[in-house]
Amino acid sequence: MDSSENGPSADSVGDTEFVQVVVRAASGRSDEAARLVGTHGGDVRTRHENLVQARVPASAVEALGVSPAVEFVRRPREAVATDVTSEGLSNMDVGTVHGTNYTGENTTVAVVDLGFDVTNPEIADQVVDWRNFSSPESPRTMANESGLHGTGTAELVAETAPNASIIAVKVNYPLELYDAIDWIKNNTSADVVSMSVGWYNVGPLDGSAEMNREIRTSVESGTPWVVSAGNEADGNHWNGTWSNPDGDQWMNFRDSDERMNVTPAGGSGTLRTAISWNDWPVSHEDYDAILVNESGDVVDFSVTVQNGTQQPTEYIYHYATQNVYLKLRNDDANESADFDVFFRGSADPEYDTAARSVTIPATGPRVITVGAAYYGTNELEDFSSRGPTIDGRRKPDVVAPDGVSSTAYPDGFYGTSAATPHTAGVAALMLDADPTLTPAEVKERLRSSAVPLRGTEPNNRTGYGLVDADGAIRSVEERYPDRVTYSGSVSETDGDPAVNDPVRAYALDSSRSHSNATDAAGNFSIDASGGNDSYVLGYYQGDSGSLLDDGSPDLQALDLVNGSSSTDLGDVTLPQAHVLNVTVVDETGTPVPNADVEVADFVHEGGDHAYVSHSAETDADGKLVVGAAAGIELSGDVRVMAAPPDGSSRFAGANYSDVIDVQSDTNVTLTLNGKGATVSGRVTDADENPSADDGILVASDATGYLEVVTTDKTGRFTATGVEEGDPYSVGYFQNWSSDTAFPEDGIADIYTLARVNVTGDVDVGTRTVPNASLLNVRIVDESGDPVTDAPSRWTTTVWD
Structure with missing residues (x-):
């Protein structure tokens, strides 16, 4: 063990x-x-x-x-949290950036942490998805099992980038993190990852640990990772090379001292001591860790045998009620080890080392590693982990504020845990300004624009200095020296100024966008990156929660403009609008709730055209609702797209309407067609009575893909959306969803009805579930004694 x-x-x-x-x-x-x-x-x-x-x-x-x-x-190996409206925003000059309308619009930040309250009002409006990799059986739960830590980090992302979307990802152990990395990379649109947790004893501290390699795959796919350096520099870390001048197999920590006092400051408390040495990935050098009391009696130990298959680590978890001392022993080693010891809990080590105290994965060369500086003074926190890494690289990369107020931590959120989401939020602002930035460019611009704090930057204490959001944005804008301005004035249909309504400029040939809101007179001015792109300018009436049924358009494409020069649209009066009612149904005409609907309004300029769009979901009746009532107010040429609800595998894909010229109230219905083939049939018992309300599971032998349906009162079932080209098993489960599942009634509780190759729609015909006998199973150990609570699994097979 x-x-x-x-x-x-x-x-x-x-x-x-x-x-x-x-x-x-x-x-x-x-x-x-x-x-x-x-x-x-x-x-x-x-x-x-x-x-x-x-x-x-x-x-x-x-x-x-x-x-x-x-x-x-x-x-x-459990993760440790690196933590000990945010005042830190002003330190980073975030307000200036918000004032130029960079707010994280159209960016998504994945926040990886130990636990979240996704209903917290400070983050709920920005959280668009979440996954709990610590509970694979219920990944959509998000119990806050580790206090407020993840909620606090997500809150600081939300404050720094108030229009960014947030994905909350809970992990604890490394394998859960690896699953999360794959999920973020393959199943989300995350532009930045913020992670304020770290691990001990999971690999070498030179950036080559498996965790570093896994994160590198995500970075190489285009997603920057912003990671906390750790809080280990002030008494939580010791580094030293093996020293044994008297040859008695015991490490000398300093001079002739062969033991390190690690007694908790209050005299008692929990000690968590993680010891590793430089013999990765597996070790032939066998060292042991021993905990002794004042008299030298052993009170705890870790004596893993390193014989070529084990990692070079030891770990002691101990609750101390007396003075305790750490000793390191050479059990079978060449005495060349370079040790790093990290202390958690209440340990108060006699010796400590601030240098090379950065934890994994912050040691990685591809991540953006963040230290902490107190917001009130911009002084580096004593605990903020220092570099270099053990291979000599400079860390951290930058520092950011901590000690700030939040609803999760009203008395102050301290640690590199607080500094990291601040930095990730600034990265989101940078990607709002230029979505084409690579992870390397985000990192380089954060470092080059940072404000020196000690005058000796870059160094292994503060990296390149304090994150400067305004400087980072200006460094991004330098990529586009020919910036332009689009301006104008918008009036409602009745002639009143359109007040505090968004106007957005979308580049046609890239993903760049810029926005601003109209003022009290309806005027707007948008600074854009310019270049060779053309832009479409679009007007949006308020936000989606407050659209009015007032005869004025909720959405209007204003103009198509050249990106190489500034344009003043002059005075624009919005046309009379009419209600476009959108309903989404399936192929049977049944309404589809929660379908994603996008309504696009077109503008024509010569032979060119472009559009701006608004997206919302259908209600329980399959109707588009974007404001207080169903429908959306528009005028002129529009097109509607309907897509399946998030997470649904039932439908083949999106469906589009023709271009509609809305000159009066208009109704449009879009149909979402089923995906793939259907597998159907009928089930009866041995007396030919229909098997009603029983479960049918259609499962792919090749991929594990499955559809679960219930028989109707005639015993019929139809599974839709079955992927073609695979062999499937069709299984029967009696009273699947009932409180009386699997009754003792002489009929088989589970039964394989058929195996089919699905190359199109398949009807297995009428299948009979036979009468059954009771199978009693008793599980015992090798002595014949009964084993309680032993898991069991039952299978049936059909031979076709």
């Missing part, structure tokens, strides 16, 4: 205690190791390469470890 990290979280079912573990499989035997987890009564939570994270009975850990398919079993 590798004791190199934090103890597992334990829970009990009946009298059985379960623990979280990570199993490292022997080469080529990860599937076998995963099966062993089930054999020993556990369940696999996630997998990554040859690592299997699982929940297993505590009594099974030793049996897993002796299998030839398993190299070792260890405890999962």
Whole structure:
């Protein structure tokens, strides 16, 4: 059992205690190791390469470890939070940037942290998605199990970039982070990732750890990662090279002192001590960590055997009620180790080292590593982790404010955890100004525009200095020296000024956009990056929650303009508008709620045309609602697009209307067609009675894709959206969704009805569920004693 990290979280079912573990499989035997987890009564939570994270009975850990398919079993490595309206915004000159209308519009920030309250009103309006990778069985839950930390970091992103979208991602252990990285990369539109957590003992501190490599894949795909440096510089880290002048196998920490006092400051408390040395990825150099009391008696220890398969780490978790001392022993090593020890909990180590205290993954060369400076003085926080990394690279890259107020931390949010989301928010502002920036360009512009704090930047304390949002934006704008201005005045249909309504400029040949709002006289002025792009200017009446049924357009394309020169549109009076009612239905005519609808208003200029659009979802009746009433007010040429609801696999894709000339109130209905093939049939019992309200599962043998439907009162079922080209199993489950599922009535509870190759619509005909006998199963151990709460799985097979 590798004791190199934090103890597992334990829970009990009946009298059985379960623990979280990570199993490292022997080469080529990860599937076998995963099966062993089930054999020993556990369940696999996630997998990554040859690592299997699982929940297993505590009594099974030793049996897993002796299998030839398993190299070792260890405890999962928990993340640690790097934390000890934000005042820090003014320190970074964010207000100036907001004043030029860069607010994170059209950007998305994924916030990776230990827990969130996604209903918190400070972030709820900006959170567009969330996933809980710590609970794979319920990924849409977001219990705030780690206090307010993730909520606080997301709040600072929201304050720095108030129009950015936020994706909340909860993780705890490294394998969960790896799943999250893949999900963010493949299933979201995240432009920036902010992560204010770090790990100990998960790899070398030279930036080559597996966690660094996984994050690098996301950065290389175009997403900057902004990561907290850690809070380890003030008594939470010690670095030293093996010293044993008397040859007695015990490390000398300083001169002849062979023990380090790590007694909690108050005399008692929890000690978490993570020890690693420079012999990665696996070690033949075997060192042990021993905790002794004043008399030299051993009170705790970590003695993992490093014999070529184990990592060079030890970990001690101990609750101290007396003076305790850390000792390091050479059990079988060449005495060349360079140690890094990180302390958490209440430990108050006698010796500490501020240098090279940056935690993983902030050590990575591709991430933007952020230290903390107190907002009140711009002085570097004593605890803010310092570089260099152990391979000599400078870290952190920049520093940002901490100690700021938030609803999550009204008395002050301290630590690099607070500094990081500030920086990620500024990165979102930069990408609002220029969405084409690469991660390397975001990093370079943040560093080059930072304000020096000590006069010696760059250095291993403050990096290149304090993040300067205005300077970063100006460095982005320098890419477009020929900036232009679009201006004009907008009046409502009745002639009154259009007050405080957004006007946006969208580039036709790139993803750049710029916006501003009309003033009390209806005037607007938009600064744009110019260049060779053409821009379409669009007017939006208020926000989507307050559109009025007032005869004036909710959306209007104003003009198509040249990006190479400034343009004044003059006075624009909006035309008389009419209500466009949009309904979305499926192929049977049934309304589709929560369908995504985009309404586009066109402008024509010579032979060219462009459009601006507004998006919203349908209500329970399948009707588009963007304001107080159904419909949207428009005038002239428009086109409507309807797309399936988020997460739905039922429909084939979007559907578009023809161009509609709205000159009076108009109704339009769009149909979303089903995706793929249908698998249908009828189910009866042995007496030919219809099997009503029973579950039918259509599952792909190849991909695991499945559709679940319920039989109607005649026993009929139809599964739609079945992907073609795969073999499928059609399974029956009696009383699937009922409180009386699987009744003891002489009819099979589960039964495989058919196997089919789906190359088009398939009807399996009428299938009969046979009469059944009761199968009693008793599980015992090798002594014949009953095993309680043992997981079990039942399968049936059909031979076609």
